[in-house]
Amino acid sequence: MQKLEEVLPFVHEAKNIHLAFYLYAAKSLGIKYKVLYPGIAQFWYKDKTWFIVKAMTPLNSMTARVVSGNKFTTVEVLRKAGLSVPKQTLVYSFKDLVSAKKQLGDIVVKPIKGSGGHGITILPQTKNDLQKAYKSATQKRKIAIAEEYFEGENYRIIVLGNKVLGVIKRLSAFVIGDGKHTIAELIEQKNKKRKKVGNATIKFNYDLELMLQKQNLSLNDIPAKGQKVALHGTSNLSEGGDVLNAQDSLQKYYLDISVKAAKALNLRFSGVDLIVRNPTQPGPYIINELNHSPGVRLAFLGTGRNIAEDVLKYIINLDLCVT
Numbered sequence: 001m002q003k004l005e006e007v008l009p010f011v012h013e014a015k016n017i018h019l020a021f022y023l024y025a026a027k028s029l030g031i032k033y034k035v036l037y038p039g040i041a042q043f044w045y046k047d048k049t050w051f052i053v054k055a056m057t058p059l060n061s062m063t064a065r066v067v068s069g070n071k072f073t074t075v076e077v078l079r080k081a082g083l084s085v086p087k088q089t090l091v092y093s094f095k096d097l098v099s100a101k102k103q104l105g106d107i108v109v110k111p112i113k114g115s116g117g118h119g120i121t122i123l124p125q126t127k128n129d130l131q132k133a134y135k136s137a138t139q140k141r142k143i144a145i146a147e148e149y150f151e152g153e154n155y156r157i158i159v160l161g162n163k164v165l166g167v168i169k170r171l172s173a174f175v176i177g178d179g180k181h182t183i184a185e186l187i188e189q190k191n192k193k194r195k196k197v198g199n200a201t202i203k204f205n206y207d208l209e210l211m212l213q214k215q216n217l218s219l220n221d222i223p224a225k226g227q228k229v230a231l232h233g234t235s236n237l238s239e240g241g242d243v244l245n246a247q248d249s250l251q252k253y254y255l256d257i258s259v260k261a262a263k264a265l266n267l268r269f270s271g272v273d274l275i276v277r278n279p280t281q282p283g284p285y286i287i288n289e290l291n292h293s294p295g296v297r298l299a300f301l302g303t304g305r306n307i308a309e310d311v312l313k314y315i316i317n318l319d320l321c322v323t
């Protein structure tokens with residue numbers, strides 16, 4: 001198992017955590033590199049050269065990145081490929097959102113593009129919730145998505161070519177009560193620990209407010225000892241979520257689905273976001289998105305391996321000219 005501290009010197013050089021993992025991997029594989037600009041590096045191996053921009057590698061074409069970067073087109077392509085995806089509606093106005101909610105029931109509202117759970121609201125119910133959800137999903141672009149909510153466990157599957165490099169289980173932000181401290185205090189305590197290891201803190205935002213409301217709790221309540229309090233609907237690390245290695249706990253059925261999804265979207269390297277009811281047997285699931293430039297840090301925290309090494313090896317062995 002590699003240590004996170006070993007990557008830290010490269011962060012200074014790369015000015016980006018994902019690129020730092022690639023520099024670290026290049027060094028151990030004897031691949032030459034130069035940081036051209038914060039977050040951008042050039043690599044050389046024999047007669048080959050390529051660039052990596054933060055988490056973005058040359059393995060996926062520009063068109064595949066555009067299609068998978070759009071959560072609506074992604075779902076359409078996957079549906080066509082026979083994979084299970086949530087029902088979705090494009091939302092051009094608040095009125096559209098209200099009718100989408102009536103049609104779909106329990107929903108998630110999200111920006112058409114984006115990452116890190118930004119702008120996403122899970123299970124808005126009241127008109128006020130919907131208004132806030134709409135506002136937050138349309139901060140950057142006017143079009144948003146309303147999609148069916150799917151209850152289950154969240155996984156990130158890293159796919160390279162036909163192979164699964166890593167399976168990571170993702171837990172939405174939570175705290176465990178100790179019978180003494182308020183929820184706000186427990187969050188502060190957890191955030192201190194998260195900051196120490198360079199993880200994003202649990203955000204005091206509307207998603208958190210909604211989640212507490214659903215449990216009839218407020219930030220000033222003192223949960224009982226051992227009581228688990230859910231804080232966010234999204235499971236992203238950047239929203240305060242946690243990651244666990246799940247290499248052996250997810251049925252092969254879901255790994256095959258992930259490889260099929262990556263193929264359908266023409267991605268050589270991707271992070272498949274999957275929600276499953278029961279990881280131990282084939283059953284109901286949805287693919288909620290595919291990431292064309294998956295975070296290497298998340299994969300490292302979840303698997304203890306620097307998957308950047310596999311990616312660089314793949315690039316140097318690739319016959320095709322890298323794009």
Ligand SMILES: Nc1ncnc2c1ncn2[C@@H]1O[C@H](COP(=O)(O)OP(=O)(O)O)[C@@H](O)[C@H]1O
Binds near residue numbers: 235
């Ligand atoms: N349809 C859904 N049902 C339940 N939870 C969802 C759904 N879509 C997204 N989520 C939750 O929100 C998180 C972020 O959504 P995602 O579409 O992956 O956007 P991002 O690109 O911001 O990661 C997911 O990892 C998952 O925890």
Ligand SMILES: [Mg+2]
Binds near residue numbers: 116117273289
């Ligand atoms: Mg995601």
